[in-house]
Amino acid sequence: MSDFLLPDLGEGLTEASIVSWLVQPGDTIAIDQPVVEVESAKSVVELPSPYGGVVERVFGAVGDVIHAGSVLVTVADAAPREARTGPGAGVGEGVGPGVGASLGSVDETTVAAAAASTPTETSGAVLVGYGTSSRPRPARRPVEGRFGRKDRDSAAPSAPATVLDPDRRSPVVSPLVRRLARENGFDASQLAGSGRDSLVVRGDVESFIRERHRAAATQSPAPRASEPVAVPTAAAAETEPTASARDASASAGATAPPEDTRIAITGLRKAVAQRMSVSRREIPEATIWMDVDATALFAARDQLLAATGERFSVTALIARFVVAALKAYPLLNSSVDTASQEILQHGAINLGIAAQTPRGLMVPVIHDAQSMTTRQLRDAVATLVTESADGSFAPSALAGGTFTLNNFGSLGVDGSAAIINHPEAAILGIGRMIERPWVVDHQLAVRTVVELSMVFDHRVCDGGTAAGFLTHVARSIESPVSLLAEL
Known part of the structure; x- marks a missing residue:
């Protein structure tokens, strides 16, 4: 044993x-x-x-x-x-x-x-500011158990059952499917799944929820045909409500107010809540922002494609500029050791990229970004995009960050005073990139403009250092060729 x-x-x-x-x-x-x-x-x-x-x-x-x-x-x-x-x-x-x-x-x-290597159900996810990415995931290894192992060439599965069977243990792969069922008060594995090998998919859970709501709405009692109907007298008619009033009252009673839902703060959400609370409580933060003309950045991206035949995302290029700025202003690549009352300036630049996944907001880390070429950094960002489809990052990929880049422009937001990812010292936010009127050589022109917002720990540096870093990134976006002098 x-x-x-x-x-x-x-x-x-x-x-x-x-x-x-x-x-x-x-x-x-x-x-x-x-x-x-x-x-x-x-x-x-x-x-x-x-x-x-x-x-x-x-x-x-x-x-x-x-x-x-x-x-x-x-x-x-x-x-x-x-x-x-x-x-x-x-x-x-x-x-x-x-x-x-x-x-x-x-x-x-x-x-x-x-x-x-965690196999999960294929789903879409957004790496904040990078668009939708999905990929096929390998099927879960069949398990010899209560729901057995089925032949792939067997007949097509039957339609999903609309009743729960406490003795049924259907396979459920997706955490989203399990969570959706749990929030609605039942166990998804008790449904008969419509997927391969009786796999319970999201459609099965949503179908069961709809059927349950439909059944609840049709269970209001109705008078039996054999029951006599009393005819009110004239005196009773004076004291009883009219038929229209009774109908309105019955209609109001049939529509019960929606029930409150309690959602447990566990797992990733609990960790995020604790980290954000510590950040707000301990860090005296300050926010600065700047509007930047990004027209030349898009031109540089197109020139790279024409010269190399390879695509470089705008996010990867901005990540390149952030790494260069952190080399110029290394104090922002730091954390505060409250126990020893020291500022710990990190030698390696471990760039965190905020990612929206099915599990919630996560910050996977590109380690040793300071030693990467632009191509390597682009590939690292692309890997994060792929892995964010289901949030199945390795634990080591979620630790050790020294600076965070948060591209929330895809959410339709121009700017935000983001919360610093404790224990880091700063976070840079990128807003949406849209065409705006802009003055160029004393003439009004239409340019692609982005707002950069930066939040920094005032214990680590003063506004001059933070402004110098933000200006360095802005200058690289407005004139990418200026970065050649630092290569």
């Missing part, structure tokens, strides 16, 4: 919530087979079992929060089932009480690898 414990997830993470169970008691599993999907403050990962055998017991239900070192699964050697009788073979009977000195056989490297 072996206990698989929740491993140390690294980066100071001590807890995770159960997203879905991939196995059930009685299933036979192999070593390194994923058994549970959990969500930490960094990412959603599938955890592979370091043991092979028969699943005796799983600990915790979907949505439960478990701590590092707690028992996840108990695995017995493959043996006749009648030899494995006894108490404790149930499902979801609470989190195991035992916390061992060791955190199991899965280390941070294994967890990171699992996060990088």
